[in-house]
Amino acid sequence: MKIVAKTRTQQGSGASRRLRREGLVPGIVYGATAKPQSFTTNHNDLWHSIQKEKFHSSIIELEIDGKVEPVLLRTYQSHPYKAQVLHIDFQRVDPKVPVRVKVPLHFSGHLESEAVKKLGGLATFVANQLEVECMADKLPEFIHVNCSGLSATKRSIHVSDLDLPEGVAIPQHGQHDLSVVTVKIKNASAKLADEQA
Numbered sequence: 001m002k003i004v005a006k007t008r009t010q011q012g013s014g015a016s017r018r019l020r021r022e023g024l025v026p027g028i029v030y031g032a033t034a035k036p037q038s039f040t041t042n043h044n045d046l047w048h049s050i051q052k053e054k055f056h057s058s059i060i061e062l063e064i065d066g067k068v069e070p071v072l073l074r075t076y077q078s079h080p081y082k083a084q085v086l087h088i089d090f091q092r093v094d095p096k097v098p099v100r101v102k103v104p105l106h107f108s109g110h111l112e113s114e115a116v117k118k119l120g121g122l123a124t125f126v127a128n129q130l131e132v133e134c135m136a137d138k139l140p141e142f143i144h145v146n147c148s149g150l151s152a153t154k155r156s157i158h159v160s161d162l163d164l165p166e167g168v169a170i171p172q173h174g175q176h177d178l179s180v181v182t183v184k185i186k187n188a189s190a191k192l193a194d195e196q197a
Helices: 013-021 043-050 114-118 188-196
Strands: 002-007 024-030 037-042 060-064 067-078 085-092 099-108 122-125 129-134 143-146 156-158 179-184
Touching: 002 043, 013 024, 013 085, 024 043, 037 043, 037 060, 043 085, 099 122, 114 122
Parallel strands: 002 060, 024 085, 099 143
Antiparallel strands: 002 037, 024 037, 060 067, 067 085, 099 129, 122 179, 156 179
16 A cells, blocks of 8 residues: 655644645654654545555555655544544554554354354454564464354464464563453353254
C-alpha cells in the first residue's frame, strides 16, 4: 500500500485547520536514524486506505516529495462523529531491526467443530488481534486461527497453539499463555453421550 504526501511547512493548530479545510491531513513520520518529518496527504485517499484491514498491519510505502520509504502506521486521530481523519503518525522501518506490530486474527472452522456443531457450544473470540515480532519483510497481513478442532475435551485455543508463519514470534511481556477463542458448552458430556449412542 502507498501514501503520497508533501512536506508540511505550516505548523500549529491554526495551520492544521486550514489544511483540513483544503482536504488535506497533517501527519508526521519518525524513527530510524532520520529526523521527524511533517507532511500532508490527501484526506479522501487516506480515509479509504484506513478502512482496509491490511493498512493497519502492513509495511506501507510513504512517498514524500518523490522520496519513498517503508513505514508502519502507529496512530491516527479521527473526528468524534464525522468521517474525517485529523492527524496521522507513521514510524520508519529499519530493514535490519525487528518490528512489533499488532496483526488481526482470522478465525475459521468453529461452526464445523464438534464443540459447536454437535454439542451446541457457543464460541467466544477473546482476541481479534495479536502483537507479533518479526523482520519487516516477514510481517504477516493476518494470522489464521483454525478452530475446527474444538471439541468436548478441547474447548479453547491458546497463543501457543497457533501456527505462526516462519520468522514470526509472539513477544511474551511476562504474560501467561492467553486464550484467543473459547467455547462454552452446557452439559457437554451428556450431549456427547447422546451423539455416540
